[in-house]
């Protein structure tokens with residue numbers, strides 16, 4: 001077990017209970033996703049994990065050993081990409097990466113190679129002599145990442161590395177994380193973007209209000225809910241009676257009209273599309289494009305908490 | 312070593328830092344110099360007008376007064392002998408002149424309004440002359456060839472200046488001490504670096520510090536390296552200030568410049584240590600910390616008499632302990648030891664306490680930060 005969090009509770013000074021009896025375990029080689037809406041306690045858990053924050057109850061072990069602020073040996077094997085940009089504004093891209101890498105690696109030659117690799121890794125080659133002020137939001141995020149991973153740690157923790165990043169940078173970052181994992185690093189990845197977590201994580205924990213509400217592989221999570229399929233159909237102002245008709249189709253869980261779209265949720269099992277279209281043709285209802293999708297993590301979250309991941 | 316160099320690079324690339332460390336003290340020095348520097352520097356002293364009654368214009372005193380010069384040909388006094396006793400009395404009463412000298416029964420008398428350095432100088436010259444007159448007479452009778460020597464021994468203007476500015480009355484000699492005060496203040500400003508240092512190391516102070524905290528670098532090592540870098544830069548700034556005062560503005564420190572440099576080094580360390588220690592106690596943003604610490608620094612300066620000299624003596628009398636634990640006060644004590652009392656023992660005593668306090672503060676800073684988890688980040 002790389003990380004073991006057991007019954008951790010954390011209450012901030014303002015009496016806000018940010019973590020409530022939180023427990024989870026990260027196995028070697030995983031990309032472990034912590035998914036939760038804003039304020040659900042992801043950053044708080046990471047900061048407790050790293051012994052930056054006090055917590056009133058619980059135990060945390062990393063690499064099978066108790067983590068404290070003075071376990072410099074454990075810290076040496078961890079890489080951390082914080083949610084807030086943490087780079088020296090007085091140093092260039094290269095100097096920043098070199099400085100942080102140097103806090104782990106003393107050997108000059110070795111460090112040089114590692115820094116080059118990290119620059120390649122986040123594709124900042126053209127910007128190596130830029131000061132952070134001159135970098136766009138996406139580029140500075142990539143620098144923030146490079147500073148945390150250049151020393152090739154066994155465990156890398158990413159706290160929402162893709163917030164406020166353009167799609168191109170985001171894909172680069174996600175690809176990079178997968179590559180790190182393939183090179184042998186265990187990853188903890190927090191995000192409130194379910195698409196990302198779904199895309200790269202091998203194990204997912206869904207958090208809300210400081211508690212874990214579900215965990216498992218994404219297939220397991222999706223199978224655990226009753227929803228099997230959502231259909232969305234372009235249609236002009238359907239009569240209420242049609243919606244009622246559709247609701248009567250077996251296995252349809254819900255049907256509502258929103259933003260020019262008729263949304264139909266069906267339970268697990270065979271697809272319901274032929275039955276739906278059958279209703280349309282028998283009543284001579286005109287319809288436009290039809291989309292069908294299997295459940296997303298948002299659907300999982302919605303079904304468990306009654307609210308959306310993002311609002 | 313690498314961390315030290317990078318740290319220096321970081322600090323130097325920050326324009327604020329450069330301004331506070333290097334430009335600001337020079338500006339202050341220049342400002343001081345323009346403000347009251349002119350009065351206090353012996354080579355920028357004006358020739359002083361003295362008035363002697365016309366009746367006594369051939370007296371030996373007049374010749375001697377006219378003879379005293381700063382050494383570069385510039386005269387210390389301009390002797391004015393065109394008025395008689397009644398006129399001078401009248402002018403003196405009308406406050407048109409603030410001194411005059413007259414003889415009565417062969418004895419030298421003078422009236423002086425005592426309100427400044429020039430008057431103090433006249434007074435001490437005359438006192439010396441009166442004391443020495445008998446001696447001179449005797450020397451002239453016994454071995455006249457030595458008269459020159461005797462005369463020059465007590466008519467050297469330097470002696471008067473030092474006396475005039477270093478008497479026991481604190482009011483008459485605030486002048487050159489202002490430049491010592493300036494150096495003391497420059498040291499106190501070093502507390503600014505202490506804030507920056509803590510801000511970059513203490514996990515809950517900034518994202519950068521958070522990141523540094525999860526690296527395997529030992530806290531004590533971080534603190535020492537960052538402190539060393541801050542000392543290097545601030546102390547270099549102080550050296551610049553001292554050189555600027557000494558060589559560009561031509562201010563003559565009465566004592567060994569090396570001791571002044573040593574004092575400013577220890578002073579810098581104490582400033583940084585104080586700033587760092589306070590920063591670990593005060594919770595809040597950089598700006599809040601820097602506001603509070605600036606206020607505290609000013610208060611310490613005030614208590615050391617850097618603004619109103621008398622405050623220092625009041626503290627000394629009523630709460631001597633306060634003076635002993637106030638780094639700024641210790642710093643001024645060091646300078647005073649050098650300057651007023653000319654007491655090297657006292658100087659090193661104060662400097663020693665200051666160094667000790669600095670060490671305690673730095674170590675406390677480490678203890679405050681060591682193995683700490685924070686309530687909130």
Ligand SMILES: Nc1ncnc2c1ncn2[C@@H]1O[C@H](COP(=O)(O)OP(=O)(O)OP(=O)(O)O)[C@@H](O)[C@H]1O
Nearest residue numbers: 012018037038039040041042043044045192687688
């Ligand atoms: N320093 C703090 N003091 C008081 N409350 C805090 C502090 N930091 C976070 N909180 C509160 O604790 C809860 C959890 O916050 P946390 O930052 O861990 O959430 P998060 O999941 O990381 O959210 P986000 O997606 O916005 O980063 C939130 O309600 C937040 O308001």
Ligand SMILES: [Mg+2]
Nearest residue numbers: 042043083160
């Ligand atoms: Mg967060």
